[in-house]
Amino acid sequence: EIVLTQSPDTLSLSPGERAILSCRASQSVSSYYLTWYQQKPGQAPRLLIYSASNRATGVPDRFSGSGSGTDFTLTISRLEPEDFAVYYCQQCATSTYNFGQGTKLEIK
Amino acid sequence: QVQLVESGGGVVQPGRSLRLSCAASGFTFSTYGMHWVRQAPGKGLEWMAGISYDGTSKYYVDSVKGRFTISRDNSKNTLYLQMNSLRVEDTAVYYCAKDSVGSNFGFDYWGQGTLVTVSS
Numbered sequence: 375e376i377v378l379t380q381s382p383d384t385l386s387l388s389p390g391e392r393a394i395l396s397c398r399a400s401q402s403v404s405s406y407y408l409t410w411y412q413q414k415p416g417q418a419p420r421l422l423i424y425s426a427s428n429r430a431t432g433v434p435d436r437f438s439g440s441g442s443g444t445d446f447t448l449t450i451s452r453l454e455p456e457d458f459a460v461y462y463c464q465q466c467a468t469s470t471y472n473f474g475q476g477t478k479l480e481i482k
Numbered sequence: 483q484v485q486l487v488e489s490g491g492g493v494v495q496p497g498r499s500l501r502l503s504c505a506a507s508g509f510t511f512s513t514y515g516m517h518w519v520r521q522a523p524g525k526g527l528e529w530m531a532g533i534s535y536d537g538t539s540k541y542y543v544d545s546v547k548g549r550f551t552i553s554r555d556n557s558k559n560t561l562y563l564q565m566n567s568l569r570v571e572d573t574a575v576y577y578c579a580k581d582s583v584g585s586n587f588g589f590d591y592w593g594q595g596t597l598v599t600v601s602s
Contacts, residue, residue: 409588411527418577418592419519419527425587462527466586469532469541471517476526 376401376465378474386482393450395477397463402443407467410439410448413476414459422461423448455481484508484591486578491596494568504561504578504593512536512556515581517589518563520574530576531563534585546572568600 377400387393397408405426411419421430423439426446436451450457458481463474490502504516518530531552532541540552551564561578575597579589 407586411588413527418594419589420592421582421588421590424582430582430588430590460526464527464529464588466588470543471529471532472543473519473527473529 375470376403376468376472378463378465378472380461380463380474380477382477383475384478384480386480387453388482389453389455391453393448393453393457393479395448395450395461395479397441397446397448397474399444399446399465403446403465403467405442405446407465408439408441408446409464409466411462411464411473412457412459413462419462450479453479484580486580486591486593488576488578488593488596491576491598493599493601495602496568496570496600498568499564499566500568500598502563502565502576502578502596502598504563506559506561506578506580509580509591511554511559515585516552516554516561517579517581518552518561519577519579519589519592520572521577521595522571522574525574528574533561535581565598568598570600572598573600574598 381396408426410423413419427439487505517532533552553562575595577595578593580591582590
């Protein structure tokens, strides 16, 4: 089983700042199969990034993804108030599509 | 537009069974893999089970193998999750989710979730 570990657990930043969220896999994952989601309280998750670096439909270009092998990153270039949420990475390389534990992005 | 609507949640005693449904519309249901994902109160997302577009392949997280069964009826555009031998730790919001274009690229649409509470 591929285990995904996200860091940090909580990130406290101000609007306008840059956010860098990390997702580390216990073994190499093809970048084709690494996905990021955003979840706001009381809502279902929203697909943000697929194949490590491709923005899903309607996702603003301040969101970007990168990485390969075991290390992946979600970057939000300039935080907007609506970006404060929980972010999850997910691997879709194996038949069990597990998630990381999540990073909570909170307003400082 | 794509819609996924879960139903069937509720309060159930440990050891009992429950069947969740997910009614799909707005896309060709029979051509997409589907999944169940759960979220315990205040916790993260946990992928539970997935099923191929035609129902021939099914996958489960280890913690529910032998207790939960995913299935689909493409004639009714409906996904199911049969949950048996429920445990207190199965308490969660259960979401159904649709494969993005091609499997292995994440889930592009999610339902609003249905709450399952397992309690005596």
